[in-house]
Amino acid sequence: MSLAVVGSIAFDSVKTPFGERSRMLGGSAVHFSLAASFFTEVRVVGPVGDDFGDAEHAVLRERGVNTDDIEHVEGGQTFFWAGHYEYDLNTAHTDDTQLNVFGDFQPKLSDASKSADVLFLANIQPDLQREVREQCTGTRLAGLDSMNLWIDTARDSLVRTIRGVDLIFMNDAELRQLTEEANLVRAARAVMDIGPRVVIAKQGEYGAALFTPDEFFALPAYPLETVNDPTGAGDSFAGGFLGYLASQGSEDDTTLRRAMTYGSVLASFNVEEFGTERVQRLTRAEIDARFEEFRRMTTLEASQ
């Protein structure tokens, strides 16, 4: 089944204790698309400026991502973010944000994107997310990511937007802030009361937890000795998750658990190197091998 993502396409300058890169290809829609591309046909929707050239398009196209709905704004510049991480790598510190063409972004979706079976609304202003959701009348399954900024500044709009989606991906602190529930289990139930049937709590170095009305499932993060750049981990997770889900055409409990695992696999590869470096040369065989490692390291009976 087809999958469309609406979100940011960006250039990122990132510095971590382990190195730095200038103006790498980044943005939520990019990380999501590359991760999802291993499982299904992906269409990416978002604006870019004159500085977004053939090389950037090629990164997406080489992974089979459909870029027809990337909107080139003549005379504009692509969204730019600069940030750094301290030793613990848990918190991104923003040094510079230039919205550029993203500041006036009005999503225009082709008919093909509007009728994609699965839709991911990456972390953008909730009014825009809702506008996209309402255009996508062919969508069977919609997921959404958001952040503390929108809980602080556009809470009512965000809640209305959440009402229209099936899955939500947020980190623990955001779920707690959104629902004003200190207990994560209660926070997840409070989100389900708004609308979504599936709540995914992203927990950074601790992995992720899945809540549905009847089930709980949790997965640790893959134990990496080297993490170079956590930027894009959450979007890679969502991409692996929804890409796999779209490829299956079902959302039963086992499929959701496998989707959690593929999401964790893609996130783990993403953070091993800077930006999209690792995922660009990733293979399906590597993904499947790490999926099996996840199974092995979470199964109560150790394999010999």
Place this chain on the structure above:
Amino acid sequence: MSLAVVGSIAFDSVKTPFGERSRMLGGSAVHFSLAASFFTEVRVVGPVGDDFGDAEHAVLRERGVNTDDIEHVEGGQTFFWAGHYEYDLNTAHTDDTQLNVFGDFQPKLSDASKSADVLFLANIQPDLQREVREQCTGTRLAGLDSMNLWIDTARDSLVRTIRGVDLIFMNDAELRQLTEEANLVRAARAVMDIGPRVVIAKQGEYGAALFTPDEFFALPAYPLETVNDPTGAGDSFAGGFLGYLASQGSEDDTTLRRAMTYGSVLASFNVEEFGTERVQRLTRAEIDARFEEFRRMTTLEASQ
């Protein structure tokens, strides 16, 4: 196989957003013993004062814990701790500590305790832990807990003590602080380089992770909607873990994974109510039912 624990026996006054209790029976050796008592014969070693009476002894004896090595210091008072937790329940804030008889504690172990097959050195001054370890010539397997205070004030002694044990239970931050490694996988390896073959990273609401030279295993915490008092969770975890291990007489990978699960089960019951309230009336059937729930909620293929 028999199990001995050396640590604090205490009265705790605890206040959380969900209630408060005065002078409950507590202390690391008590929480550990009660948890371990569901699996094996446990001997508890530690000092108490005149205020420690029949009622307190009875709590331990009713669970079959051997209290012969509880040392009654005439004219003394039992260790007392008062603390509170904020809404997130992650951090204990100490309001009062009265060491009392614990201040002059010189562990005196009976021959039966010295020859216990499994020994747990709960979180006390590392010189004392090492002294106990050296007395226990019959011990086949020794585990240790410690804390940031001893890393700050008695690091060399702590490292020497760690050299003599087989398993270590510490939280993530303490493992990182001890080894000066920001990455948890590297921190665990650095601890193994000191001596222990098994490193258990306690991760609070995120569960726990197990590192051995060849294996990694992680388990989420049980998803509770009601957590009343986290005091003693770590010791209950260690008690469930080592109690189960002692009952098996083996430390192969599957046994260690099952021990992780029993540890998590006991910790989850411990935090549901204040102090030892919940564990005192716990049954083995309840433990086994929750063990199966853990298996269900961490298995990739959902059961229907």
